[in-house]
Amino acid sequence: MQQAFRQLEERSVSSEIVLMEWSPKMDLIALANKNGEVLLQRLTWQKQPIWVLSPCVDDDAKSVTALAWRPDGKVLAVGYSSGKVVLCSVEGAGVIHSSNFRHGVRSMKWSSTSLCEKEEEEDEETAPQEDKHGGIFPDASDLYLPKLPPLSKHSSLKDQDDEGLEDLMQLKDQIGLNLLVVCFDNGLLYILAFGIAPIAEVNLKSQEKTADCGAVLGAVVTPRLYSLLVVMEASKDKPERKEVVLVKLSSVLLASRSREIAKYAKKYAKISALMEYLEGTLKAITEAKEDILLEIEAKLTKYAEQKGTEGTVGDEFLDLLVWGKASLELQTFLLQELTAKGLKKLGHSVESSYSSIQKLILKQVHRVGKTLLFELSELYGMARWYDKFGILGLSPEAIQDAMSSVGSFLLKSNELLQVIENSLKNFKAFFRWLFVQMMRMMEEPVIPAVSKMYQKDINFVADFLEENFSQDFSETKSGFTLEHVGQYFKKEDLSHPFTGSSNPWLDFLEAHPEVKSSMFIFPNHREKSLLQLHDALIETVSEVLIKTGHMCGQSVIVKDVYPLYKSVETPESLSSKYQQFMVQHIPSDGNLVYTVFIDSKPPVDSLYFMKHSLTQSPNLQLVRLQFGVLGSSLNQSTVSQSSVNRCQKHRVLDAAFYDDTTLSILLQEADDTVQDSVLCQLPICSLDDKTSSLPTNSQGTVLTESQDILTVDAGELVSHYHRLENLRALKFAVSGSRKVSSVLFLNGRRIRLFDMDTEEEEDPSTMDSSMNLTQSESDISQNITTESIDI
Template identity: 45%
Template sequence: MYIVRGQVHEPTMQYFFRKLEEKNLSAEVVQMKWSPKMDLIALANIQGEVVLHRLQWQRVWLLPVPAEETSKIVTALAWRPDGKVLAVSYESGKVFLCDVENAAILHKMEMGLTVNCMQWINTDDKTNSSNGNVTDTNQDANHQDIFQDNSYTYLPKMAPLPKSYTTTNRGTGTDVHDIKRLQGQERLNVLVVGMASGRVQLYAFGIAPVGHVDLKEYDSVLTPKEMKSVMLSSDLHTLWLMMEQVNNATDESACQGILLSCNSTLLSSRRIEIAQLSAKYGKISSLMEYLNQTVKSMSEAWEDILLEMESKLNKYAESKPTPGTVCDDFLQLLMWGKSCQELQAFLLHELTEKGLKKLGHSVENSYCNIQKLILKNLQSVGQMLLFHLTELKGMSLWYDKYGVLGLSPASVQDAIIALGSFMLKANELLQVIDSSLTSFKAFFRWLYVIMMRLANETVPPAISKMNQKNVNFVADFLTENFTDNPENEGKTSGFTLERVGQYLKKEDLQLVTDVSRNDWYSFIQSSPIMQESPLLYPHQPTKSLIQLHEQLQTAINTALNRPSTIIGQHLQCNSMFKLYNSPKKEDAKRSWPVSQHCVGSSLIYIVMLPQQVPSDSLYIIRQPDQEERSSKIEFLKLCFGTLGDSSLNSSTTSTSPACSQHQVLDACFYDDETLSLLLHEMNSEGENLSILCQLSLSALIRTQLFIKLSSGDVDTMLQKDVVSVDAGIHVTQSRRLENMKAGRFAVSGSRKVSCVVFSNFRRVRIFDMETEDDNEDESSDASVLDTTKEINEEENKENISLTG
């Protein structure tokens, strides 16, 4: 290996990296990411599908493009640090959190802009105390209580979600208390989402918004085009943003690469409070998801079963030649047992005995299902939401810890009031269902007897009896539902048979329930003091259940999202570094692969390729130290020359021609001390070969030859002089990839594996990075590969050249 200015080093290398698998893919790969905890790799293809594979390439699941997603382009993947949730972003700006067990979509977020990159980081176990010393937060009582929740011990148990929800989301539906899969989080983790136009959003545990940055607000001169990389330090103090902006107002293809450093004292100093607040957000969000699915199931349980009967009654009313309303005809039939010929024909030929019987069963089943959902699901989740919102209000009253984060007692109280109004409306719906069901049963039984008598059929004695109570029920039903409709001019009568369905529509109620005879309501109306009491939930008589549900969602979102705005105001962009310029129009589609990694609690490393791949060099950027990390950066430029000859291919007896210059295809951090590289070489015989190698990052750090760059420098980093590096730097492991023209790769230091994609992006090769290959196995493997060499050569001819 050699570093800029021509120093060449050829350390002795062995044949590392044992090949595990080589597989073809059904579509071109655009994104891939190894799980940090399990031997799983997620791949997104050009068709918008996300596929999860095990190390031995058994497919775990395939996530198709969601039905509501308009774009098929997956822009980024990110694993939660515990490996149980995968974040997938699409070009449309939607982000989905998927359960690793069954691909169930746990959470959805709408960004409004194209997501360019994502990073999901774990915070460290330590935090700075007030005196500046580092203390172990595991010894802090508050830290121990972050994720402890005993509410489920005392609150009512929630019933399993309806089957329609579990079927849609492919979940089991058993763990209704943890729909978002948040239990078991040992410490705070943050999902950082970088979007086009210079926007960045931070989500604790992947769902709770805890800050945002809009670069256009930071500097009006900036014209962000694409976010290349986002990285948050483990201590939550520094956020690095690498982006491209338009460098020429008349030519948008002329881009400039810049690196911005943002600091947040509030975010880093209130980590424990943010973790507690985000955990509470997660519980409330899970309960709201449960509530949303319950309301959706109620709407599905309600069918437009009475619309057909209403249309038939309207048709009869319009064609009825005799004077009077339809209500008059039915009341005459109820009181005297006689009716006009038109009504008899309507009952026997239009409504029919079979149709009425079917209608009665449908109404009863529908109303009973809605009642069960309210009693078993809605009331229990309402009590749990009230408990957590009340706790959240108590937290908001402690201003020094939570109020300073933007948690407002007034906004939380508004959410509690909205929840109370919603639950009052749910209880009102229960009463309406009970009274409607009783009236419908009495009306259908009476009308069924009448139709049997008109058809000269024998009426069973069990249903033929009509006492005065049943007569009153039928009369009340006719009076309430067969009323004149003044809005329908020119029509004899209007019908409102569906008193329950109006509660499940996004519009005001047409038939308002009369509560004037309610003693409690009368008492409240007679007492001005009680009307002004904050302890009483307001009753909104004209609003439907769906309308109040939307109001509840808005109130909770307002209360929970306000901290994101306040914390975002403390995320200040302090430094801006110019990295490169691409003034030529033909460079508009240049690719600038970057990889970032956080070492320790605060030190961030970024690897950047300064030109279209394959690149002649790469840059390693880092912060100089704790004090200067907001105003300066350090960088080092690396170039690769002769890596050796036969040492790279010990499986063959003949030596391969040495290459004097290697180009970089891809670079990725393997762990805190190692940088993985995918190199391209063209030897003297004109063969295009690929090399997978490991570079000692710790050896680079010890050189002390990083060049400092201040934010005030006007020259770009690429224009800086680069000094030589001494002979202490070396490639620790390396392997030439036989019969393979590589394109990209993904590595995992925690799982000690890598996945290299061919240049056609439709074939992958898996390597064990910590095992030395057996020569005998490699020889047999080489013989097999030789049989497909001609096929691979033909395939390579069709691929887009990476060296052009």
């Protein structure tokens, strides 16, 4: 019967909307527009969205191709045609994690998995009270490791509170396991645990049954992880007429190790957050580094090349140190090029810059390095447990290499601290002496405490001049080495490796190669810069983290292939307004998978509903749905004549699962004069006796062209419908948990929101009849009372 779905809002948007997705838990809807922006709006739909995620300006292809909500509704995944997937927190538009893939994202599906409830209860009983927030395989590292300080305002992780790195990726409250399945255009799909950790990379082209496959249109993983159902294109002889198939994949390894995958994924998230934190810290250090010493070196080089007197610049400074006299050229250079004021400012800048770098290394680089080393050590222990974690692809050797890279990086950061300490000591003494000499040249008074120098100070300045003022002027060297710190932040070998004082430990290692080659001794790369070792660290850690995806992906194998339909690609079908929809839904019991699809560009005459049983045989049932007059004759008799639907035939625009029991369908009246859209609710149970079973081995037969498929007029099975007058619709989005729907106009710039749980309104004519009847009964009662009094 026609139901008065209550209209809530009707709003216009500035840019054409291409995707809509309701949050499963909150009254929020995510909208992606043609400009590549993602907007978050509330059901009440204020004029300004809650937040706007700007387009990916770094990518050539900026369009948003997929949206998916995490099951708890706290994180939104956004997929781009460039292959980038970003996770955004509902509380703000900041990106909490991003993944870059090689190919454009076609679709995404985020679903939760059901681990064994009995095992979960046992974990809760045996786990310590303070560790219960960790769920399966509780992680107590946060109880022992020091908290990392927040990064500076220049970091990509700015404005984060001190709640731990796991919370930065919104995983602290995640119990159990949820999976984000990302589908691509080239037969690839990735399964990301918690939307972050790539636990399986499935290449369907590498398997015999799907070797000629094309784009993956959509995929869903069953709650127990034993199967994946994928709808994809199968490339045939005629590329303009592509066959679309349903592929069933077996994923026994994922199902048998779901608890271990949850533990590994959280460890992956922590290590990834630590790597981002380290990268942000290095960025802050680079910005804190001053290049003013390089300018001084350039001025000294220019002076050395142009001066007319004999001898080197170092000799002239030594004469000034010993005899207190300088040549006329040197005086002119010091007083006009450097100037006393500039030298004083230079000293403050160098000291401030070096002090900032020291603080960042001591407070952040060392802490994050030690924390990263701890997390990798735990991962190494997990990898040694082969039956649980090693079988997932964790390699102890690769993790050991990553730990060695972390150790080498920490050693280089300690070396940098020594270089900074020595440089500060040298510059303070040299600048103080040179400042006093320049003040004397200008005949300005000097404070005795500043001008006073001892013999050891003179020797120190002399050693500094001899070490940093040389005669070597080449294309790669300026002849002056005032700047020793900046070379550590270049992706090239050190031009002046640190010598330092003799270290007995390093001498011992050189004398005992068997000890130096031990896995417990971190290698010291004397010639490498800090950024070079950071790049090596990124490479080794990435090698550790990607192996799991390859190993688990190889364990996923194709079991069955069911041809669905043949599609014809036209320029119109490839437009942004048209997306050949295919939706899959798993009810709460997890034993069935519902699939709805169409075989041509909407609006279409038929909609296909398929039911795939995971436990029974025959396991595949299909029915073709057409829509004539909506609602049964009995239902229509209860509705006033003015609201009875006038159209005898409808065409399908879009479909989505409202909940486990209801299918929502967006129709268009197939009438030459009136083409309003109609929003329908179809109970899934009404199709139980309408589906026809299909053989399990149906290869070679396109289902939609088969004569054995039962065709049903689903118009009379519709439980509720509502005509959307004066609305030409393009697509819609529904949410059974929030009891709402949003219908997008054909132009893509206007949206109408409906409350789907409104009680049916009484018809005015019926209300008038009821009022008349009540009035008549009142008159009769009054007459009877009057007659009784008379008697």
